[in-house]
Amino acid sequence: MAHKQFMKKKPVPQNSLKDNEPLKKMTPKKSSKKPQLLRGMKDILPQEQPYWEYVQESAQQASRAYGYQRIEVPVLEEYQLFARTVGESSDIVSKEMYDFETPGGDHVALRPEFTAGICRAFIEHGMKNIPQPVKLWTDGPLFRYDRPQAGRYRQLHQVDWEIIGSHQPAIDAELISLGSHLLGDLGLEVMARVNSIGCRECRPAYIAVLKEYFKTHKKNLCEDCKNRLLKNPLRVLDCKEEACQAIAAEAPQIVDHLCEACREHFMKVLEYLDEGDVVYHLHPRLVRGLDYYSHTVFEFYLQKDQEEASPAALLGGGRYDYLIQDLGGPGETPAVGMAMGIERVILAIKEAGVPVAQPPTPDVFLAQIGETARKRALQLFEDLRQAEIAVAANISKNGLSDQLSLANKSQAKITLILGQKEMIDNTIIARDMENGSQETILQTKLIDFLKKQLKK
RNA sequence: GUGGCCAUGGUGAAACGGUUAUCACGACAGUUUGUGGUACUGUCAUUACGGGUUCAAUUCCCGUUGGCCACCCCA
Numbered sequence: 236m237a238h239k240q241f242m243k244k245k246p247v248p249q250n251s252l253k254d255n256e257p258l259k260k261m262t263p264k265k266s267s268k269k270p271q272l273l274r275g276m277k278d279i280l281p282q283e284q285p286y287w288e289y290v291q292e293s294a295q296q297a298s299r300a301y302g303y304q305r306i307e308v309p310v311l312e313e314y315q316l317f318a319r320t321v322g323e324s325s326d327i328v329s330k331e332m333y334d335f336e337t338p339g340g341d342h343v344a345l346r347p348e349f350t351a352g353i354c355r356a357f358i359e360h361g362m363k364n365i366p367q368p369v370k371l372w373t374d375g376p377l378f379r380y381d382r383p384q385a386g387r388y389r390q391l392h393q394v395d396w397e398i399i400g401s402h403q404p405a406i407d408a409e410l411i412s413l414g415s416h417l418l419g420d421l422g423l424e425v426m427a428r429v430n431s432i433g434c435r436e437c438r439p440a441y442i443a444v445l446k447e448y449f450k451t452h453k454k455n456l457c458e459d460c461k462n463r464l465l466k467n468p469l470r471v472l473d474c475k476e477e478a479c480q481a482i483a484a485e486a487p488q489i490v491d492h493l494c495e496a497c498r499e500h501f502m503k504v505l506e507y508l509d510e511g512d513v514v515y516h517l518h519p520r521l522v523r524g525l526d527y528y529s530h531t532v533f534e535f536y537l538q539k540d541q542e543e544a545s546p547a548a549l550l551g552g553g554r555y556d557y558l559i560q561d562l563g564g565p566g567e568t569p570a571v572g573m574a575m576g577i578e579r580v581i582l583a584i585k586e587a588g589v590p591v592a593q594p595p596t597p598d599v600f601l602a603q604i605g606e607t608a609r610k611r612a613l614q615l616f617e618d619l620r621q622a623e624i625a626v627a628a629n630i631s632k633n634g635l636s637d638q639l640s641l642a643n644k645s646q647a648k649i650t651l652i653l654g655q656k657e658m659i660d661n662t663i664i665a666r667d668m669e670n671g672s673q674e675t676i677l678q679t680k681l682i683d684f685l686k687k688q689l690k691k
Numbered sequence: 692g693u694g695g696c697c698a699u700g701g702u703g704a705a706a707c708g709g710u711u712a713u714c715a716c717g718a719c720a721g722u723u724u725g726u727g728g729u730a731c732u733g734u735c736a737u738u739a740c741g742g743g744u745u746c747a748a749u750u751c752c753c754g755u756u757g758g759c760c761a762c763c764c765c766a
């Protein structure tokens with residue numbers, strides 16, 4: 236029923252059929268409007284695939300090397316799952332979520348991030364009963380209804396890692412280290428910003444202090460910040476307005492207001508990071524937009540962007556010690572997680588001119604002339620494939636010129652030519668595409684011949 | 692959600708009120724039916740969609756859709 240409202244009925248032109256009018260005029264004008272991508276959606280075309288494979292394969296390799304197990308969670312979850320974790324008041328939930336009612340009356344949402352779904356799975360499958368911490372990774376599409384820009388889409392892709400079940404600061408450092416090394420392996424020069432936003436004990440106290448401070452400067456803050464002061468005072472810290480930045484620069488820093496436990500935890504994290512080769516800066520004004528974070532938070536940027544007022548983070552994450560408990564999971568299940576934006580990483584890779592592997596070219600191209608040869612070619616194609624010779628062909632073509640031209644474009648090293656004549660004496664021609672020299676060989680010897688030629 | 696710039700074949704561009712919308716790349720079909728990477732010929736756009744102004748609109752105006760940029764926010 237709901238769809239009725241979208242069916243805006245256009246007045247149907249009542250062009251009456253005049254007696255002498257040629258029928259042609261009556262054929263409905265086909266809609267000239269071409270189908271178009273929905274705003275913020277993107278096709279990932281064949282020529283983009285090498286970049287995606289490069290990033291996804293690197294991520295998979297790194298995840299395995301660091302001992303993560305793959306998990307996949309649904310694109311669709313209960314609306315409440317995100318409202319409870321990401322936060323009802325957060326922008327992601329309050330204005331960027333694709334949510335709707337199912338025909339059965341459930342309020343559901345397209346996932347705007349991974350953590351909530353993975354934590355739901357952790358609880359639902361009793362993962363508290365396997366050795367802790369549980370290290371999980373995944374990747375896939377996420378949906379956020381905001382205004383698109385380059386490197387920002389409504390359907391976006393992330394790689395995500397979660398370590399659930401340990402409060403150990405070494406875990407935070409391990410995760411950050413994975414992020415740093417993966418981005419480095421991808422060929423990007425990055426640096427991390429790291430901060431601690433405290434726990435439920437010390438953060439409220441700090442926020443109170445911060446509020447006091449900003450109130451004394453209220454008249455110099457921008458309009459947005461006056462709002463933020465009420466809603467989420469921490470966000471005033473990373474406002475881009477110069478005036479606000481100046482005020483924020485002098486603001487009390489959270490690191491000076493952490494409770495003893497948080498302070499110790501954070502110091503330990505930094506200590507572990509110092510042991511490794513992670514390039515990081517302590518960034519006392521770094522806060523993150525999701526409500527569930529506590530303690531350690533971090534983001535990675537391109538080194539060349541670090542001077543920018545608002546560099547786009549390639550990867551971000553932090554600790555969320557309360558989330559699982561808040562969802563009704565086993566008490567005391569601290570966790571850390573992070574996610575990497577694939578589109579942004581690819582953008583950065585392109586800008587940096589990092590070379591990515593192109594799809595392999597075929598070893599041989601199989602050309603056929605005539606109907607009997609075509610039938611034989613179909614078999615031969617399969618024989619070659621099973622002999623692990625990468626073979627290309629375009630069986631729909633007839634002319635040899637055409638096929639040679641395609642062979643040339645495919646960059647095959649050898650073209651095999653199978654025609655009437657060869658069919659009669661069971662031979663096949665092998666043409667070297669470099670120098671044009673040809674050799675006629677028995678079909679029975681073909682695979683040996685090719686293996687020798689291709690040094691397989 | 693706010694503000695700005697933009698929209699011409701598959702791709703990249705030109706024309707910017709006035710005859711059949713120009714060029715390059717590309718794709719497809721050929722150059723007398725068995726030899727590619729050069730050459731030649733042909734085909735491939737009701738100028739995003741809808742409306743308005745005008746004798747005339749790709750060109751001006753409005754709306755819609757989409758892209759980009761700056762916010763908001765985030766990856």
